[in-house]
Amino acid sequence: xxxxxxxxxxxxxxxxxxxxxxxxxxxxxxxxxxxxxxxxxxxxxxxxxxxxxxxxxxxxxxxxxxxxxxxxxxxxxxxxxxxxxxxxxxxxxxxxxxxxxxxxxxxxxxxxxxxxxxxxxxxxxxxxxxxxxxxxxxxxxxxxxxxxxxxxxxxxxxxxxxxxxxxxxxxxxxxxxxxxxxxxxxxxxxxxxxxxxxxxxxxxxxxxxxxxxxxxxxxxxxxxxxxxxxxxxxxxxxxxxxxxxxxxxxxxxxxxxxxxxxxxxxxxxxxxxxxxxxxxxxxxxxxxxxxxxxxxxxxxxxxxxxxxxxxxxxxxxxxxxxxxxxxxxxxxxxxxxxxxxxxxxxxxxxxxxxxxxxxxxxxxxxxxxxx
Ligand code: NAP
Ligand code: ZN
Numbered sequence: 001x002x003x004x005x006x007x008x009x010x011x012x013x014x015x016x017x018x019x020x021x022x023x024x025x026x027x028x029x030x031x032x033x034x035x036x037x038x039x040x041x042x043x044x045x046x047x048x049x050x051x052x053x054x055x056x057x058x059x060x061x062x063x064x065x066x067x068x069x070x071x072x073x074x075x076x077x078x079x080x081x082x083x084x085x086x087x088x089x090x091x092x093x094x095x096x097x098x099x100x101x102x103x104x105x106x107x108x109x110x111x112x113x114x115x116x117x118x119x120x121x122x123x124x125x126x127x128x129x130x131x132x133x134x135x136x137x138x139x140x141x142x143x144x145x146x147x148x149x150x151x152x153x154x155x156x157x158x159x160x161x162x163x164x165x166x167x168x169x170x171x172x173x174x175x176x177x178x179x180x181x182x183x184x185x186x187x188x189x190x191x192x193x194x195x196x197x198x199x200x201x202x203x204x205x206x207x208x209x210x211x212x213x214x215x216x217x218x219x220x221x222x223x224x225x226x227x228x229x230x231x232x233x234x235x236x237x238x239x240x241x242x243x244x245x246x247x248x249x250x251x252x253x254x255x256x257x258x259x260x261x262x263x264x265x266x267x268x269x270x271x272x273x274x275x276x277x278x279x280x281x282x283x284x285x286x287x288x289x290x291x292x293x294x295x296x297x298x299x300x301x302x303x304x305x306x307x308x309x310x311x312x313x314x315x316x317x318x319x320x321x322x323x324x325x326x327x328x329x330x331x332x333x334x335x336x337x338x339x340x341x342x343x344x345x346x347x348x349x350x351x352x353x354x355x356x357x358x359x360x361x362x363x364x365x366x367x368x369x370x371x
Contacts, residue, residue: 006212006256010136010147011173012248018175019054019137025173027058029133030090034111035064036080036104042066042095045139045180051095063087065107068096071161071270071277072103074153078118081110084132091133094171097192098143098152098277101136105151105169108132118156121164136171139180141243142192142278144199144251146174154271160341161267178237178244188276189235189243190228194323195278196247197224198285202260203253205292205301205351213256218308220250225309229319261355262288264345265363268338275326282324286317287363291353298352330368339364 013022042048055062065080094104109121112129120126136146149169152161200221203213223246227239266280292298302313339360348355
């Protein structure tokens with residue numbers, strides 16, 4: 001089947017009154033919701049209080065599962081899915097950063113198929129029942145998970161990520177209120193903005209981009225570059241609004257194209273070395289720019305992208321690498337462990353320049369090899 005140039009089955013509500021505007025959709029989804037959150041962000045952001053107040057007004061019962069940890073483990077989602085089935089939840093609301101939202105998508109699939117094993121979520125034949133309706137309330141401005149059907153899960157053992165993506169895993173509605181991002185620590189806000197920038201850049205260069213994804217990517221990148229290049233010590237309301245708009249637009253862009261090689265290359269550093277996802281992607285942004293400049297198409301696209309957002313490739317690479325602010329020192333064996341975990345990802349095909357495995361090693365060595 002040919003992919004649509006743009007598909008957006010999620011009803012998007014933006015701004016202070018986003019929950020009010022989408023209340024009818026929530027009320028129509030059923031009588032019992034499972035709320036999927038991390039330990040504290042849903043509460044700290046004020047989003048959980050707003051959602052539960054609205055559900056109570058709509059006479060919708062709810063059960064809270066607050067056991068989602070960063071880089072959500074597949075096994076946690078399996079556990080929460082069984083809980084959803086046990087309590088008879090009709091729908092799932094993810095409230096939090098990308099970890100809670102991605103988890104909510106997997107939880108909704110397990111809730112509808114409570115007898116499948118964790119790994120069977122990746123097998124469309126085993127997921128006999130379509131997923132429960134999913135709603136998303138982001139408290140970070142980064143992943144864009146609220147407007148796409150990706151659920152990035154950490155496999156058992158904690159060393160590898162694998163994306164679950166099903167045709168019915170799109171949120172039915174996304175409620176984006178920039179206020180919910182105000183409680184993020186500044187470092188998290190910058191890292192999540194770097195993730196959104198990575199989405200915009202990698203989507204723009206993807207051979208799968210369409211005129212619609214390109215415009216979403218450029219809109220996002222322009223807003224993000226404006227905030228990131230000013231390097232504010234603290235964000236104000238206007239910055240937060242711009243970052244939320246940008247993250248959502250970049251999420252739409254990658255819903256068409258997927259992401260490029262900085263994503264898998266960062267996963268090992270996130271899971272094995274604790275580097276937050278956005279900074280891990282930014283660490284490889286300079287490599288992404290320089291390698292893509294080796295192909296005629298890549299060089300052209302990078303030049304266009306930079307001109308349109310008002311920068312130059314070298315300046316952009318230095319800004320992103322600087323904001324990644326990550327230094328590691330690894331032996332050859334430690335590099336091999338990390339590269340072998342991420343070398344099989346499909347993302348390497350998703351840019352004008354396709355990295356070889358030996359180039360992945362070269363990049364890792366150039367950054368990290370112990371002198
Ligand atoms: P996150 O892992 O959801 O959250 C990072 C940390 O920030 C957590 O400690 C979280 O607390 C805290 N936090 C979040 N919002 C907060 C707030 N408003 N106030 C205070 N603390 C807050 O971060 P993320 O960068 O948004 O998500 C990263 C995950 O998304 C990764 O697993 C990544 O692979 C995935 N991802 C998905 C997509 C996609 O398209 N679906 C795209 C890119 C990345 P709690 O633990 O209490 O929640
Ligand atoms: Zn990302």
